[in-house]
Amino acid sequence: TDALVALADAACGLRDWQPDWTLLVQRHLDTADALLPDAAVAGAAKAALEHELEGLRERLATLAAGHGDDSDRAWVHGLGEVLSSHLLHAALGGEDAGWARLDAREVLCVHPGELGVAVDWEASRDRLARWRQRHPQEHVVVTGFVASDAQGRPTTLGRNGSDHSGAIFAVLFGADELTIWTDVDGVLSADPRLVPDAVCLPMLSYAEACELAYFGARVLHPQTMAPAIRHALPIRIRNSRAPQAPGTLISTVSRGPDGLHGTPVKGLSLAEDLALLELSGAGLIGVPGTAERMFAALRQAGVSVIMISQGSSEHSICCVVRQAQAEAGRAAVVEAFAEAIDDGQAQGVNVTPDIAVLAAVGDGMVGTP
Structure with a gap:
């Protein structure tokens, strides 16, 4: 995303963006070769990537010519998730393995709100229902971060928007639970760089998680919890590098099965x-x-x-x-x-x-x- 933002800035600033665009293309084609050993699968994925990246070149040219607008910049900023979704979809086996790929801009409708981007839940549910009629597969790869406005123009949920997307789509799909995969074992009782014996908390309430996030805990962005709180959707924080760790469950309750909080203070x-x-x-x-x-x-x-x-x-x-x-x-x-x-x-x-x-x-x- 940083590279895409820099490309958009270069185009708008009338600086030469083409060398960096070429590097970005090669970076994704090399990743497809490394990730997908099957030549036919890699070839199909690379064709999809090249199509998206050619669209990027055209948008950058439009911005450089002074004809672009905020929606063009948003399209450029959000392309990283689109490219990643093509790669992940192919790595999981694609359509042949029962996986659909959803570009969230087709479904997720948002509008500016007083506290940030707000979801038009009714419109988004209607769009998803129509999309599901055409794509009934059980498993779906969905782009995060990107969305569309009421007029269908591309936009984004802002930085840190990928986890927010996960919470939104968990609600739209009627999920029982949302798992956020990160690089720590869960929500810790304190910053381990300052408190070496900090422990992973097995359970938190939404209120506790919001407070910890507000005062600097970096595991979960507060905006991510808004859809979960509204729809009582449990969130589990887990470590992609240690999948055997149980993680932290965030839900409406902070008490264990014995009805106890454990300790009055969950974290610092x-x-x-x-x-x-x-x-x-x-x-x-x-x-x-x-x-x-x-x-x-x-x-x-x-x-x-x-x-x-x-x-x-x-x-x-x-x-x-x-x-x-x-x-x-x-x-x-x-x-x-x-x-x-x-x-x-x-x-x-x-x-x-x-x-x-x-x-x-x-x-x-x-x-x-």
Whole structure:
């Protein structure tokens, strides 16, 4: 995907993209030869790859000529999953072995939402039902990351969108469980680089998994869990390099068969490279709407708020933001409260850089002294 993004950027920037395109073509043809020992199977797969990559060349030429739009860029960015699906489909035996291949752009309909890309579930279900009538095979290879908008134009789910696609299609296909294959044994109780004796957690609730992911655990993107939570779909995290490991099961419950949580704290996660931004002033006490003004200013500046803490009567409001956004956040809040600061009603905005947030996560902490 990085290579495809770079190709699109080069084409839009009127730089020579053709040598890198040629390298990408050769990389995929070499992979087909290495992956598929049968010459006939490899030949068919390479023909499909060459067809897709010729389409890439045409899209890049369109972008270089200044005639492309966002949908053309999205088509280019998402091609990696399409190429991978051809290779995987062939490696599994293809149609002869009972495998269908689904380009998600034919089925998955999405639209921009307030919190990111949102799925049009009704339209997607209708499209999948029609696709299944033409492709009744039991096993299906589906592209991740890519989708279409309501007008049928190609788009993507954004980076980290492949696992999100898995959750979406697990719901659309009515699956009993979604398995996410990754490179660790499951969700660990802490970062093993910082805590060498961290253990793999056998079971987590959705809430616990969301908290751990939000505060820096890299195993599962929070967006992936949204369709699963909505449809009560269990997610199992497993290690593709150690398939014998049972992994971590994420579902509606965090308790084992004995009804116990195990320990009140399931895990610890650490979010680094953060800053503390504080607005304070005696003149803010009892003034309605102070917090609303502050967070509206941060939203307008595109600053993401990690945590919020408010003193009594709005005398001080603190929030944790990403270090890289701290100065933009400070400037936005200063502008929003310029009059109050000039009048001495507010003491100004202070930034404490280089902080980390340590989160202790566990449903069992509720009510536990």
